[in-house]
Amino acid sequence: MSLPCIIIGASHAAVQLSFNLRQQGWQHDIIIIGNESHMPYQKPPLSKSIMSQQKSLEEILLKKDEFYQDANIRLMLNTNVTEIDRSTKTIKLANGEVLAYSKLALCTGAIANKISLSDKPLLGVHYLRTAEDAAKIQNQLTHAKNAVIIGGGFIGLELAAAFNQRGVHVTILEAQENILQRVVTSEVAQFISSLHQQHGVEIKNCCIAKRLTGDSYVSAVVCESGESIPADLIIIGIGITPVTTLATKANLDVDNGILINQFAVTSDPNIVAAGDCCSYFHSIYQRNVRVESIQNALDQAKSAAASIMGKEIDFSHNIPRFWSDQYDIKLQMCGLIDGYDNVEVINPQDYGQLSVLYRKDNKLIAAVIINNPLMMKQAISAIANQEAFIH
Ligand SMILES: Cc1cc2nc3c(=O)[nH]c(=O)nc-3n(C[C@H](O)[C@H](O)[C@H](O)COP(=O)(O)OP(=O)(O)OC[C@H]3O[C@@H](n4cnc5c(N)ncnc54)[C@H](O)[C@@H]3O)c2cc1C
Structure with a gap:
């Protein structure tokens, strides 16, 4: 019996990889296993058109159910993969079930970095990485008046714009001297800061959130300076960490992401990887990089599918690309x-x-x-x- 290609993570990269595999003539089963409950969806709208209520989750699904059925791609949602055994070419699910693969793809993405700012969990404090996170934020937005966003990165800024347009007062706390300091230079940061300020968003640079106050619901953020900012909605947007646990446990090479070569193959020739979870040597910049963007996920997924089919598509010279919509x-x-x-x-x-x-x-x-x-x-x-x- 021929064994399937199993893709772990029902992500943007996974969907691209699976359909590419079919287009290139993969004859055997394809199984995408993901631990979220929704059908695979686009993540960028979560902080943009979903938050500004221009789109629903249904409208941001990557494909409708019938496309997976027609292409004979099986989706196993709500399912966590807990282990990879490379010697037997099997994976283990959280319910103990073991599945064998001929080829494995890791599309496990990334998770939001967390910080603890209160002794007890407080309602009204959110991160944004998944549709479930977005739904929780949406619920709260209907009665929120003062939002504080901890972290002036792209996701925080996009949320600030969406909240502002929904009539919520927004304060952004940025620990560095400028917003977006990790990714752009001061000319761009100043342009974006002015844009937000013109809309009435407050930006406090060099401001470190120290603790949150409140009983069951959050009521304020206290900064290291001692200033207390009233808030009934807090978003913590302080970057992401690639999900590499399975790869590390399976002794694959990992360095700020699952290491892949220019054809998206990991240190095991039977395992490819694609998306935010990967790092690779960029042939133009001549150093290891990990890129968090749709373009990167799609490029690597195409290369990964080709590698599974015994072909070679080198993605390592592709120029990293990203976009952000604000106002x-x-x-x-x-x-x-x-x-x-x-x-x-x-x-x-x-x-x-x-x-x-x-x-x-x-x-x-x-x-x-x-x-x-x-x-x-x-x-x-x-x-x-x-x-x-x-x-
Ligand atoms: C709010 C937001 C806005 C963004 N805006 C932009 C933008 O404007 N432009 C842009 O280019 N990019 C943007 N991005 C980034 C972009 O969405 C990602 O780069 C892209 O989706 C690639 O993600 P991925 O496919 O690697 O994995 P992810 O989308 O992170 O998905 C990985 C999936 O794998 C699952 N998983 C992990 N481990 C397991 C396991 N053991 N078992 C089962 N399932 C598992 C996870 O739960 C998750 O569902 C944004 C991201 C977010 C969150």
């Missing part, structure tokens, strides 16, 4: 902003558009572009071709 702006990023020796800022005074180009040795290595999709396309191709990009 009426679309911010797009490409490349990696580190090691640059020159920064060019275009349109710094125009609050409708801004482009920041980062070069090293007169070659473009990264760009952050607001409301100019054409320039984004040109920047991606300049990075790929190792050009300076003189516009």
